[in-house]
Amino acid sequence: MPSNITATSSSDWKYISEGGSSIVFSYIGSADEFIGTALRLRKIENKLPYTEYADGKEELDDPTILFQHRIIEKLVPSAYLPRLDSVQTDREWLELLAKQSEEKRPAERRAKDRIDAGRRKAVLATDLVGGLGWAVEIKPKWGFLPSPQHLSKDTAQLKTRSCRFCMHSHLKTTESEDVALGYCPLDLYSGDKERVTKALHTLWDIWIGSSGKVNNLRVFVEGHMLKPSMSPSSLQPLAAQILPQNPDDLPDLNTLRDAFTSTILPLLLDTPVLRLLSTHQRQFDALDVEGLSALWKHANQPLGSPDIPPPVLGEGLAQPTLEELEAFVEIYLAKHTTMDHDHPDTANLKYYCLAYLLSASFKDCSVILRMVPVKDGEEPWRKSVTVIDLDVKSVDRLHKWEQLDQKIVEAYIGLPEPTHCIDQTRVEV
Structure with missing residues (x-):
């Protein structure tokens, strides 16, 4: 069972950077389970609604996790790859995190997309920059x-x-x-x-x-x-x-x-x-x-x-x-x-x-x-x-x-x- 990231305070996650499809936060709280980790969240275009899942339908783990574990680890030694695990989240927690971090995002990114608060799972990775x-x-x-x-x-x-x-x-x-x-x-x-x-x-x-x-x-x-x-x-x-x-x-x-x-x-x-x-x-x-x-x-x-x-x-x-x-x-x-x-x-x-x-x-x-x-x-x-x-x-x-x-x-x-x-x-x- 994946860890539930909502057990942490959204204020314990500091905005680091983002790319075209995801946004990354570094953990600055005190929970041993998350020290040294970063959270990678999927984004969605501003003009689109959040992703929705029917009641009872489970969201699959992020493709990045499965792709690394089943494909990339056969091609690159694990010593040179980050930890990638799935964690549970929810809309209320993601919306609060988005609100707290919005002003730290580059203006051109804010104008284009936002955190997809409809997601139920995210990626927990090794924090390589914090x-x-x-x-x-x-x-x-x-x-x-x-x-x-x-x-x-x-x-x-x-x-x-x-x-x-x-x-x-x-x-x-x-x-x-x-x-x-x-x-x-x-x-x-x-x-x-x-x-x-x-x-x-x-x-x-x-x-x-x-x-x-x-x-x-x-x-x-x-x-x-x-x-x-x-x-x-x-x-x-x-x-x-x-x-x-x-x-x-x-x-x-x-x-x-x-x-x-x-x-x-x-x-x-x-x-x-x-x-x-x-x-x-x-x-x-x-x-x-x-x-x-x-x-x-x-x-x-x-x-x-x-x-x-x-x-x-x-x-x-x-x-x-x-x-x-x-x-x-x-x-x-x-x-x-x-x-x-x-x-x-x-x-x-x-x-x-x-x-x-x-x-x-x-x-x-x-x-x-x-x-x-x-x-x-x-x-x-x-x-x-x-x-x-x-x-x-x-x-x-x-x-x-x-x-x-x-x-x-x-x-x-x-x-x-x-x-x-x-x-x-x-x-x-």
């Missing part, structure tokens, strides 16, 4: 260049030279979006000290320059998400953590950036997490969306009717069940490295579709680097790396991803100085 010390959230994004095998002659040279993230960043700038322009994920994934340093410096500079609007890097100090600016005083809480010898003497931004980088750089170089993410991204996306689309069209072209277009990528494909995903992962772990991906068989179409969905999960996750102070220890910090936001993706997005890929490439073709991204782990051809 308590003593500080934490860094990084969204690494795509960590590989595709094989040219399944790319068209129009895209092969471009896609094997410039990574997807750098190309997508260019598209976003043409649409006046805030973006991490200049950051290349392949630098972060490289395992090379100079390149990882370059990635961290770029992420820092973008974080400062955008006042935290670009969220590929976020920093939390004792549960508070910092809102940086060009003024060093905005980073005083972080300075007090990493340069405690001069708590009242604020360093300049470059000095603080160097101290920040030197603290987390060894952790990023030592952890196997980034290599693991890159490997899964690459292997799950063995065909690129272009190759997947070609295989889909070949399998679904109406016989004897070459003039009739096949359904668009993913159309008619049911959202995979957990049982189907479990079966897929078993095949992936046992056979993927021995399969002939250069000549994919239409009989394996569903396998490649499920693989692409899981690749998207690994491309869109975050990594939390946590530093907890250690008294009288050889090292000042107890450090950890945790992968979060490995959520299941909808099969309905396959065609949207295909269209976005085409749009990104079209915007990048002909650019006078395309980026030259170096994939440290790819065999050059």
